[in-house]
Amino acid sequence: MTLWILNGSVWDEGSGGLVVKHIGIRDGVIQEIKDGSADVDTGSAEVIDAGGKLVSAGFIDMHVHLRDPGFEHKEDIVTGSKSAAKGGFTTIACMPNTRPVIDTPETVRYVIEKAEKADLIKVLPYASITKNELGRELTDFAALKEAGAIGFTDDGVGVQNAQMMKDAMTLAKSLDMPIIAHCEDDTLVVGAWASEGEFSKKHGLKGIPNESEAIHVGRDVLLSEATGAHYHVCHVSTEQSVRLIRLAKSVGISVTAEVCPHHLVLADEDIPGLDDANWKMNPPLRTPRDVAAVIEGLEDGTIDMIVTDHAPHSAEEKARGVDLAPFGIVGFETAFPLLYTKFVATGKWTLGFLLSRMTETPASVFRLDTGKLAEGTPADITIVDLESRRSVDPQTFLSKSGNTPFGGWELSGWPTTTIVNGKVVWSE
Numbered sequence: 153m154t155l156w157i158l159n160g161s162v163w164d165e166g167s168g169g170l171v172v173k174h175i176g177i178r179d180g181v182i183q184e185i186k187d188g189s190a191d192v193d194t195g196s197a198e199v200i201d202a203g204g205k206l207v208s209a210g211f212i213d214m215h216v217h218l219r220d221p222g223f224e225h226k227e228d229i230v231t232g233s234k235s236a237a238k239g240g241f242t243t244i245a246c247m248p249n250t251r252p253v254i255d256t257p258e259t260v261r262y263v264i265e266k267a268e269k270a271d272l273i274k275v276l277p278y279a280s281i282t283k284n285e286l287g288r289e290l291t292d293f294a295a296l297k298e299a300g301a302i303g304f305t306d307d308g309v310g311v312q313n314a315q316m317m318k319d320a321m322t323l324a325k326s327l328d329m330p331i332i333a334h335c336e337d338d339t340l341v342v343g344a345w346a347s348e349g350e351f352s353k354k355h356g357l358k359g360i361p362n363e364s365e366a367i368h369v370g371r372d373v374l375l376s377e378a379t380g381a382h383y384h385v386c387h388v389s390t391e392q393s394v395r396l397i398r399l400a401k402s403v404g405i406s407v408t409a410e411v412c413p414h415h416l417v418l419a420d421e422d423i424p425g426l427d428d429a430n431w432k433m434n435p436p437l438r439t440p441r442d443v444a445a446v447i448e449g450l451e452d453g454t455i456d457m458i459v460t461d462h463a464p465h466s467a468e469e470k471a472r473g474v475d476l477a478p479f480g481i482v483g484f485e486t487a488f489p490l491l492y493t494k495f496v497a498t499g500k501w502t503l504g505f506l507l508s509r510m511t512e513t514p515a516s517v518f519r520l521d522t523g524k525l526a527e528g529t530p531a532d533i534t535i536v537d538l539e540s541r542r543s544v545d546p547q548t549f550l551s552k553s554g555n556t557p558f559g560g561w562e563l564s565g566w567p568t569t570t571i572v573n574g575k576v577v578w579s580e
């Protein structure tokens with residue numbers, strides 16, 4: 153072996169608890185997983201003592217914005233990878249709403265090559281569905297797949313034209329590729345940034361209605377049924393979307409879905425006021441009823457995975473006020489502690505449930521060869537100190553941006569070491 157991780161606590165689904173294991177790594181692959189009681193001859197291998205800590209398969213985040221090329225003042229592929237690694241992520245999939253948009257084989261290759269040069273975590277690029285994400289003309293799916301794109305999405309905007317979406321799904325199906333959709337009907341959201349609810353009423357704001365999201369979900373599951381394409385719903389935020397996805401799954405439509413930590417732990421009523429654009433994201437924070445529905449959807453398997461929608465924006469951009477500031481919050485460096493503290497430490501979820509939604513289920517939906525702690529799989533591993541309690545300090549983020557509503561929150565469950573293909577890429 154070249155690396156042994158000794159005495160780590162590993163989630164054991166069979167017993168529903170943690171068991172101590174030693175993990176031996178060579179050639180970037182997990183070679184051996186031994187019981188904690190076994191003797192290990194570590195020889196000349198590097199040793200990490202993970203005693204008292206959780207050892208998990210590396211976290212996977214299938215929805216992130218790295219802003220590179222074009223918006224490197226917000227983030228770039230290197231800083232985004234470092235920020236992700238600090239959050240325990242070993243694989244991320246990045247959105248194409250860059251400048252230029254990732255809509256050509258050249259830009260796909262740019263992302264892959266820059267990430268490989270950074271040699272930190274695994275970065276998988278999506279390419280756009282339509283050229284420049286304008287909704288007018290499909291991109292060259294076959295060439296983009298050939299260049300290394302793992303799916304197609306116009307994230308940031310919804311595909312407004314149903315025929316365009318149907319054509320995209322037909323083509324995606326023929327190439328065995330997924331369509332990933334930001335669901336938003338533009339005609340229903342004009343001039344609003346907060347959800348329709350108590351908050352928008354209280355402040356006399358025009359609200360974004362739930363139907364603006366759910367109408368696209370309903371349309372697209374029908375198009376998925378008609379074309380047979382794998383359709384994946386981005387950042388589900390409403391009760392109605394959950395209901396439609398549940399129904400679609402129940403009749404065998406090839407639909408999967410994701411939810412973000414902020415939509416699981418925050419509601420519109422938590423927004424402190426109109427002064428802080430770090431509470432502005434798209435989709436917006438919804439009503440407590442929607443929050444309960446997305447939690448239930450995740451718990452019953454309607455929603456498959458958790459993603460951050462890491463969306464860095466500079467302090468200057470976020471200081472423009474809620475009306476003018478861009479939508480989005482960073483997510484890598486708070487996701488696991490947030491969910492561990494809110495759902496696992498409180499006894500609502502098992503640790504295994506949370507881990508599976510950040511490792512196994514995204515890997516299985518997107519057919520990745522990672523996401524499991526098992527002999528013969530890539531040594532993508534995250535070590536977490538479940539006990540340490542610390543408050544969120546955006547100043548310490550490795551991301552170029554600190555746009556988060558979670559500053560000052562006291563959380564536990566902080567990653568301490570992140571390993572990709574057997575190499576330590578971040579350590580506290």
Ligand code: DOR
Pocket residue numbers: 217249307308309334432433434435463464478479480481
């Ligand atoms: O909050 C968001 N930020 N939602 C999106 O759909 C886009 C993203 C971004 O690119 O900033």
Ligand code: ZN
Pocket residue numbers: 307308309334386387434435
């Ligand atoms: Zn989106």
Ligand code: ZN
Pocket residue numbers: 215216217247307308461463
């Ligand atoms: Zn996004």
